[in-house]
Amino acid sequence: xxxxxxxxxxxxxxxxxxxxxxxxxxxxxxxxxxxxxxxxxxxxxxxxxxxxxxxxxxxxxxxxxxxxxxxxxxxxxxxxxxxxxxxxxxxxxxxxxxxxxxxxxxxxxxxxx
Amino acid sequence: xxxxxxxxxxxxxxxxxxxxxxxxxxxxxxxxxxxxxxxxxxxxxxxxxxxxxxxxxxxxxxxxxxxxxxxxxxxxxxxxxxxxxxxxxxxxxxxxxxxxxxxxxxxxxxxxxxxxxx
Numbered sequence: 001x002x003x004x005x006x007x008x009x010x011x012x013x014x015x016x017x018x019x020x021x022x023x024x025x026x027x028x029x030x031x032x033x034x035x036x037x038x039x040x041x042x043x044x045x046x047x048x049x050x051x052x053x054x055x056x057x058x059x060x061x062x063x064x065x066x067x068x069x070x071x072x073x074x075x076x077x078x079x080x081x082x083x084x085x086x087x088x089x090x091x092x093x094x095x096x097x098x099x100x101x102x103x104x105x106x107x108x109x110x111x112x113x
Numbered sequence: 114x115x116x117x118x119x120x121x122x123x124x125x126x127x128x129x130x131x132x133x134x135x136x137x138x139x140x141x142x143x144x145x146x147x148x149x150x151x152x153x154x155x156x157x158x159x160x161x162x163x164x165x166x167x168x169x170x171x172x173x174x175x176x177x178x179x180x181x182x183x184x185x186x187x188x189x190x191x192x193x194x195x196x197x198x199x200x201x202x203x204x205x206x207x208x209x210x211x212x213x214x215x216x217x218x219x220x221x222x223x224x225x226x227x228x229x230x231x
Contacts, residue, residue, distance in 0.1 A: 034219075036222075042224060043206065043222045043223055043224035043225050044157075044206070044208075044222040045222070046219060046220075046221075049219065089156065089157070100147060100159055100162060101147075101157075101159070101208075101220060102159075103156040103157045103158075104156055105155060105156040106154075106155070106156050108154075
């Protein structure tokens, strides 16, 4: 079945450090891939997405490229800020046309000044 | 962006009572809504798919009689935890996809409801 494997945390970085959070997936068909972010005390928010192979999603300095050959969708940011401290979830949509999402376990990022 | 609200945001109840959680899409219609459960430091687990005008679809292992779902209108779905017990304590989150080709497969999440059963 469809699933997402996400790098376990927690991750602690200093401000302006480079961030990578790994995400690989298993799916039939051609899923869409997402990164969601959950800030403390808030609900999940879509950070970025990619709907087909080689697409790059980007938002707020974060990027992730849909790699079909390695079934990966790693999240990167060149210079993190304290305000990026949150839990990040990798997710994929179900079968083509379906709307249900499968989530990874989440990675907690803490950025220290 | 689309807005999904949940009510209440936090509820504490005694064991054996029932609790109703509402999920509303505020500025769009949603024929489908999803209910998730999030355990501390774990991912969201899909519990069920709420379908307007028909029965909900439950994931394997989720008790239908325990977690009653009613999709009363195109903007409202409710989850009722019946005869709640301490092990039902969790963070319950709903989401709704917004129709439209550009937004297909993009879901908008409610802020969640934290249920504590004493």
